[in-house]
Amino acid sequence: MAAPILVIIVVLLTQLGGGKPAAAPRPVGNAAEGGQVTYLLVGMRNGDVSGQADHPLTVFIPTATLTEIPGYGYDSAGKAMALGRVPLTEITMENLLGIEIDHTMLVPDSMMSRLVDRAGGVSVTIKTPLMAQRGANRLVPVFQPGTRRLNCATAVRFLQYVGPDEDELARFDRARAIWEGLFARYAGTEAPGLARIVAGFGSSLITDASPADVGAFFASFAGAGSDLRSYRSLPVSAVGSGEETAFRMDQQRYDGDLGALLAPSRPAGATATPVRVQILNGNGEPEIGLQVAKLLVPAGFRIADTGNAANFGFRRTRIVAYSDAGLPAARRIRALLGVGSIEIGRTPQSIVDVTVVVGADFVPAGQ
Template identity: 25%
Template sequence: MRNAVPPPPVKRRRTGRRLLVTALTLALVLLLAVAGAAVYLVSSVGNDVPRIPDAFRGLAAADRPATFGGTTFLLVGTDSRAEEPITGAGAAPDADGGSERSDVIMLGTLAPDGSSASVVSIPRDSWVEIPGRGMDKANAAYAYGGAPLLIETVEQLTGVRVDHFGVIDFAGFTTLVDSVGGIDVTVARATSNAGVDFAAGENHLDGTQALAYVRQRYGLPNGDLDRAARQQNAIKALLERVQATATSDPAALYSFATSVGDAVSVDDSLTNTALVQLAVANRNLRGSDVAFVTAPVAGLGREGAQSVVYLDETRGQELWGAVRDGSVRQFAELNPGAALGGTPS
């Protein structure tokens, strides 16, 4: 039964980690742009990033959405570092990314002219149609059929064609933050988490502190909603720091770039040449040009024993149309509840 008012947050094992993965997904998409000032880095990064074979296996071109000129990444994060990583350079040879449900699902889109980008989070518990499986949570598609089924599911939901696929491991978050000398975030009110105190106002965080910042849920007025806002706030701060580093500290930028290969894998159609082309095409993109949005939610509820998220179909169609025509920022202005704004708690 669908609830108009979301119930109190339910503690889930692993939820903190999926927020860290989100920062890495953003780094994967937008590193291509911020590294445009130093294209020589891209080939080095490309050599270090493992490729995922056959991510688009069995997807007939005629059955997929039409291209619209931009470049869209479907990015997932899995909480897999408990023992062995399933992605990145440290992955076990027989690691299978599709053996687990994805903890983060995001669409990152670069505009055709390189002037803007958008990142849309799709709640992993979204109740959606999975081809051949019926209605289920969105993240179940990855467990059932790996990258191809998740891509098909997201394309069917959004009408947006997926050009590339990436899998991220959360463990590289602290290293990425430390590699650029930390990040600066503004906090609405004083809080603390995991032994780290956050003062009201601006805070400079190293990797460990940033980890505590994005993991905090308790002690925040809106629980998971505030934590999600913190997550996007940290991502934005990381991108801004990387952008500044690109011109002021090439050594730190190189450290950041080479760290990405330890945490991410991408589909094998994204060659080093394609990486360079993306970097050049998006070399003028800035963090302020990126719109952060979450797919509109109609409410929470239960399907059998499962807690699920019901997406708002009407506003969702507006959002996916905005992704296709490059007007996500305008959508965010009209739907502030779905967008990152203000100062998170």
Template identity: 25%
Template sequence: MSLGLGDGPGRPSRSTRADASLRRRRLYAIVAVLVVVALGLAWTRLRDGGASAGSSPSASGSTGRQGSGPSELLAFSVTGAPNALLAVVGTGGGQPPAGLVLPPGMTVIVPGQGETPTEQVQALPGDSMRISVSNAVGVWAPHYAVMNLNGFGDTIDRVGGLTVNLADIYTVGGSVLGPGRTRMSGNQVVTFLYENAEDTAIRWASVLEAFLKAAPAVSQSDLAETDDAAGAAAVLGAASGAEVQVAPTKVVGATAIVPAQPDLDDLVKRLFGTPTPVRAFVQNGNGNPGIGEAVARHLLPQGFRIVLTGNAESFTHDTTIITAIGADHLDDANRAKNALGVGTVRVSQVPSGLADVTIVVGRDFKG
């Protein structure tokens, strides 16, 4: 049976055709967006894969690797100037490379010694310097490296000098340099940093940022002290483009310069992706010398900062007593016990206002 002219479906109206056309255009737009997103994701994966393949290796195999953990830190010191460099440099762990300069004159807590200015920290042996710097920033530095200022200048000359972003106008060896991006030779950098100036920390931060950007090849012979030349060189080599900041400070008692908290911990967390450290008060209860540094070597890698050290009321404690200040810090006290390998854990509900955990080190701790 055939259909006549008026028997079948009629032609769609103009408004119906317009609606269909609009729906098609919307569909095409959605498809186009999905294609762009898919291409972007593919490019990102390809780029990240290439970057990971070319990252600088470290002794532990983690430096420069993209991930989700905190940076791996190097305690880095350059000695030989009235106000020399004391800093940490971090790379890897999914964090951008970064550096933090501890300004001259800042008083920090050195485990086993108490309050100590950064100038005296620089004079410590490399391992003790590493422990002191780690305690100051609240993050453990697995490696340390020490250079002298002249050797630092020689390393700079090997890469053809540095382009330093100077904060002001300076007269260096008869030349007027700055402000802004300025090319400097190794000898100019040494002269610039040797001067005992009020803005020494800013000078060091600008030079360190330029030094890391140049990514010089640092060898064993360039270092006065290190625990691992390859590990230190890997961190320095992977830190090109690092943001370098100066640790925030405040003045107390009209004379003492101390870290400004919580600003310092907030800055360290932003730069290196690390948690706020647990505060520990450590007392020597066995009379053995050097117990503070020995305890710090165990505690600091587990996320602690020693905020106060001293002697217990007596040196006759056979057992190490670890006290959590409030039940909220019981887990921290147990972590301290595990780190030390000895001790009895207690809980006190009396707030100290100074620490989260107190430790009286007994004769059972062998270091």
């Protein structure tokens, strides 16, 4: 049996800047800061949120990764924060990666600045000059090469920096440098100091875990040592063209590497090949697809498509399997929803295994 792991998704909100003009910031999530969201999916083997990490792992997930946002359709992962804040972000990541996320944490620029300030600054090594555009044809250095001590303000600027010709992936090495600089300040037996700082933020932490547990979690990363900490990027490939780069996850590479590492966090009902579900709104209720996804994704189903049915006049929920082999999955879905008539669809589908047309008889939990 695989060792248990804990998964926390950390959403770092930063306003882009530095090397090229940034888009105007908009309110995002539970904070009113900056427009760019960087995801850090943090997992650890063994122990619980307050335990010691064994080979802790940080996974960077580009916000421009195209995926199904349950209830909203196919879009970049970062849009989930604007559309539905942390809860939608969480289920979007669970659906994309096929895992259960145990806790969430939102880190605005202001919180990151306070963390670095309490730590007394962080040291990073900059390999090449980081240039900013000044005027049409002039570049000037904003960060020079070498080992630099960054205070709270410059650390945030370092995280915010995007070079003139960089895409989102280029920011990950700088994020890693900041986290490593922070962990290095509290290496080994000094790790409890980081726990005290983080826990000391108390109710200002935007998380569903207790401040003490969050502090212990980050301290366990520092205490594990740099030789045991590892960093990965979600395997993606660039798609499309134009000024804004988009990415698509390489499912085969993910399954063979990160997916295997995160296997202990798969939902209990997940199958080796996830059942792909299409959710169609047949009753006109806003966000009904999201409510259905909240029941299906934790049970191991993969939401492959969401949208509207041909009309909103469906009184009863229909669950359509496209082969006899899909009937067991359809029955599981009916049990999870508590309603639904099961049918066999005669038109083969290539991207979904089961379609759910949500009717007026479906009542979301808590209503």
